[in-house]
Amino acid sequence: MIENRVRDCWAEGKPALGAWLMIPSSTSAEEVARVGFDYCCIDMQHGLIDYQNAVEMIRAIQIGGATPFVRVPWNEPGIIAKVLDAGAQGIIIPMVNSVAEAEAAVAACKYPPAGNRSHAPSRGARHFALEDLNASTICAPMIETRQALDSIDDILQVPGLDAVYVGPSDLSISLGFGPGNSDGQETFDSALTRIISACKSHNIIAGIQANPHLASRRVSAGFRLVTVAADIFQLTDIMASSLESASK
Amino acid sequence: MIENRVRDCWAEGKPALGAWLMIPSSTSAEEVARVGFDYCCIDMQHGLIDYQNAVEMIRAIQIGGATPFVRVPWNEPGIIAKVLDAGAQGIIIPMVNSVAEAEAAVAACKYPPAGNRSHAPSRGARHFALEDLNASTICAPMIETRQALDSIDDILQVPGLDAVYVGPSDLSISLGFGPGNSDGQETFDSALTRIISACKSHNIIAGIQANPHLASRRVSAGFRLVTVAADIFQLTDIMASSLESASK
Amino acid sequence: MIENRVRDCWAEGKPALGAWLMIPSSTSAEEVARVGFDYCCIDMQHGLIDYQNAVEMIRAIQIGGATPFVRVPWNEPGIIAKVLDAGAQGIIIPMVNSVAEAEAAVAACKYPPAGNRSHAPSRGARHFALEDLNASTICAPMIETRQALDSIDDILQVPGLDAVYVGPSDLSISLGFGPGNSDGQETFDSALTRIISACKSHNIIAGIQANPHLASRRVSAGFRLVTVAADIFQLTDIMASSLESASK
Amino acid sequence: MIENRVRDCWAEGKPALGAWLMIPSSTSAEEVARVGFDYCCIDMQHGLIDYQNAVEMIRAIQIGGATPFVRVPWNEPGIIAKVLDAGAQGIIIPMVNSVAEAEAAVAACKYPPAGNRSHAPSRGARHFALEDLNASTICAPMIETRQALDSIDDILQVPGLDAVYVGPSDLSISLGFGPGNSDGQETFDSALTRIISACKSHNIIAGIQANPHLASRRVSAGFRLVTVAADIFQLTDIMASSLESASK
Amino acid sequence: MIENRVRDCWAEGKPALGAWLMIPSSTSAEEVARVGFDYCCIDMQHGLIDYQNAVEMIRAIQIGGATPFVRVPWNEPGIIAKVLDAGAQGIIIPMVNSVAEAEAAVAACKYPPAGNRSHAPSRGARHFALEDLNASTICAPMIETRQALDSIDDILQVPGLDAVYVGPSDLSISLGFGPGNSDGQETFDSALTRIISACKSHNIIAGIQANPHLASRRVSAGFRLVTVAADIFQLTDIMASSLESASK
């Protein structure tokens, strides 16, 4: 079997806890991975990160001991295959709002017969069998609009889908609130509940973007792929409080 | 006059508080600068940062509102001139242990007649007069060995030198202790006292590498160029505590 | 309000004059911006420029005092969102030939409810409200084929569209002439007239790629987003004439 | 006419022999080109190669004396145009399974009236006429699925298509075998035969990914665009045998 | 023999005319080289250019048809050897003020017995004999201080030295004037005269940094390695005049 700490957590019934990487640097990626996260997810959508950065960050995450995930910029097969070939073991795909989009996401992540990913013995594939790669690779479309919510049961039945990943900020906007987490707003809370419950029914992992204050609550709610903190926001928070304490 | 927040602080009799950048990324550099530091120092010695990174980070620091400093890898005129040409306004030079080395540092940082820096209208110089550039640029050799300590009064009299910058960890090692800050060890404490006192006598700014816990103490002791926090260590600290709180 | 020199020009009823950047360098980008252009547009379509270049060039343009625009390689939501997240304030989208394509362009450029851009507090968005970002961001599809010309009135009525940008060379080719500007050819001239007139009817800004010889003529004709010169062509022109004068 | 060694080979009725580049380095690209290959193909699909790498590799291949090809990550007009603008003279497009996909590939590779590629005088186009560029540029969709095989005669009749390029490993997977070449398997062998025969009927060049052991057999079978070896696999093979002989 | 357009010019008794590259881009480097300059010199001292940029720019200059020169950041053997290994055929070394410094420059540029450059079959050396490389490589120390001027006859007798290159701006500063060219100032004018005359006596080529207005005058005065124009200054000049004419 291919080592994948996130799958190991799930096999043990535990949540996988991750870090979100928006700084385009293998140096910070490796050090964050060394902290002990199960996975580190390179945010190619909203981080200012391109493919060359991502390749080096994947190596850095692995050498730091975490499992490399990538959130791709868009549900586009070219970039999904490229980051998998570089060694990503989980793919988070933004704005998957329909069964067709979920099927496209799976098709891009998995080799035949599960999907139609093209094969070559590149970095992520050279030393493994196709079946093992399909079994190891985690395909996690994002649920972050009302439209996706309305199709959740159908989306979760798309074969080959391993998890869904909630984008609470876009979901909140889509539900009529502002960006960020809208906990306490009934529509928002019930959306999360519905997603978790649907995931349980279909035996799919529920994941979500959290923050240090919300992470344990999300775990308690049933999420099993929980991003605890994003590097750039944590860094500026602590630098600001350091400066403040030095200025006193 | 050329804008330089560090010189402004000194003119007002206040300490300049800075951030230390070891992550080779203009993205994190800009966000850290936005936090409100007077200067951000790019560590080309111990950070995994090369010239191309440094150039982009200098722009990012400026757009974030702080004054860009660079610690060069070594007391070598080629790299000192290159980062000044890129727009650095302060240069911290490691391991300056003698008058001759301090004179070389100044010569590299300043145009004639103060030094022998070569001139061209590159980024850092194009829109300014030579005199103003010499007046604005801060040349800060590091005091970080017993040998430097023994020559401190002579070093401080080298014309054109603006500040010295204490490297407490190497100084601590040189004095026979381990790396890090050796506060409480008499030899170490008295070394800092001696540097501050000598700086006052010679009207030179005393600077030092600190951390969030030590920064205000260093300011109280008389340091006026105080680095409050280093990005990579702060980042991993807060990511670790975030993970810990999520794991509970 | 978010500062945007192009919108300021339009508010004052003046044309915005810009530079076109095809050299993948933040160094030349910053210096060109310092010349005084209202905007500098990074050409990711025909310039040999990738995302990493573009991010640094956006910072360089801003520090140089101009408003950063990007022409994206294609009407694809992934790259549009990525350059906006990096801080671009205007997006020029090539080969928009139909209402559906114009709607897709707007959807990618604007947050809900105007579009479906995904939100995260990345560089271009962190310090601003969604509404202000939508109001500031300029979405300018290109009109550069006969097909687009035939649909111009419908395209201009797509909600959220701020401007159109004429690509005279592709338009010329599409109309059966060679590449370049075909001024004097009746079909070409009347196409420009028709676009300007339709823009006025629908209260949309008309923009166009010009050159130093044509720029003032385009302004007189009613264009309000006029690119005056492209770096690489200007550079080689002047280097050639410099060499010629030296060779005499 | 624009120089293109591959077209020269075909004009002389000879096969063009190429190298496959998966190492993202202009240094290795140039040295491999110097070996004497007719073309070197930069694999942007499965090589860990991004656009910035590709641009420098194209120059390196040309200075080394071979004709630069690029396999793009996906049948997407943005990236096809960008590598052509950088100077690629042949484009291999993965996973073209239908007439519509082949038409899209041609449209992206050729200027009007043959296609709808947008024109600007960038590196690959500045010094040439549109007609010559269309005549020189080789558009080679990949045939690598059963679906493509079933449509082969229709695909080969798409106007503007110059060659097809067989991906034997994906084809093998699609036909129910494992990755790699499945020579000896009747379904696989007859697929190759059928492609060659269809190419002859429609006067289209048949190309294929080979290896040092299969290359001459592929040439004998009628292929005229034959990739002989891939850099990364050859490199590790010879380093392994070197280590083995040193260890004895 | 190794092709070197600068040596060819000299062999024909003609001046070699060059471009100065301060923009860190292989794209602009190639296009400037295509203009027809005999050499293009990459300015690693005052341009914001690092080694990785320089390597790609050397290839770009060669493919554009000019001979690649590099001005190194400092008289340091490591970087001199690295740019020669990358293919530079002329080295301009700043601030060579004494015989010892000139000898060190030659030693770094030439293989034994002429110097002590280390040999490996890297890009610039792989396909040539040592003797030919020594004969082709141009070692040109800069004369740009009063101190150098005072030692000019001794410096010019250092074996292996091919040319000297006047830095008029630093020389002007050293002579007590401001930066730039101080033509008309007797001390400055006679310094140039003296250098040309000494070069003739010792059969060494005299070179100088010029600009489009001064280039032909420098050639008339006897300089045979004359840099006509610098990319970044020419670019901003023409962009400024383009903007001005568009604004009328």
Add this chain to the structure above:
Amino acid sequence: MIENRVRDCWAEGKPALGAWLMIPSSTSAEEVARVGFDYCCIDMQHGLIDYQNAVEMIRAIQIGGATPFVRVPWNEPGIIAKVLDAGAQGIIIPMVNSVAEAEAAVAACKYPPAGNRSHAPSRGARHFALEDLNASTICAPMIETRQALDSIDDILQVPGLDAVYVGPSDLSISLGFGPGNSDGQETFDSALTRIISACKSHNIIAGIQANPHLASRRVSAGFRLVTVAADIFQLTDIMASSLESASK
């Protein structure tokens, strides 16, 4: 203890066999390391490799299972410290011809009291004690001139020196032969013999640059740090033979 495969080999009385990396790519570096070499040495002297490349290659070598070495461009403390901070565990220093130069090399490689390397908890040092880092780091000056040969016994007695590394090609040139290995030439052969014998006397490891044909002979002669093959030469060799066999 810090893991170091080269030290492990020596502890077991076995030679360490390595690969030489001149291709500036972490992709090829990782794959070469996976082949099974004890060490991979990044050639920053003659490879076209800069610091940014080296940092990523060090990670790639480690993830591939080999111990990362770096040959620095020159005996200069700035770059030696920077590659050690990035994680290099062995440093090969070119052109060390005297005791003073050997002492400088050691001083740059080791922390006090063995040397004067500056300390910070950067990548290569963060998780280890100073003593362990000194014990693990291999400092290997190159013996590659007649001058070094003449001082070999003194050089080998410099405290802190772990190994010497013969550069046979420069040594051959220095001894009056051409570049390459001059086996069979008595002066050359006896030079190697003398180095091995002196190393044994002083309990220093003898290392040498070899090739696939010479490696086992060098091991038999007593060398214990033997580089078996260089990536770029092996790659072009095998690509050439592949092309040749395909052309038959």
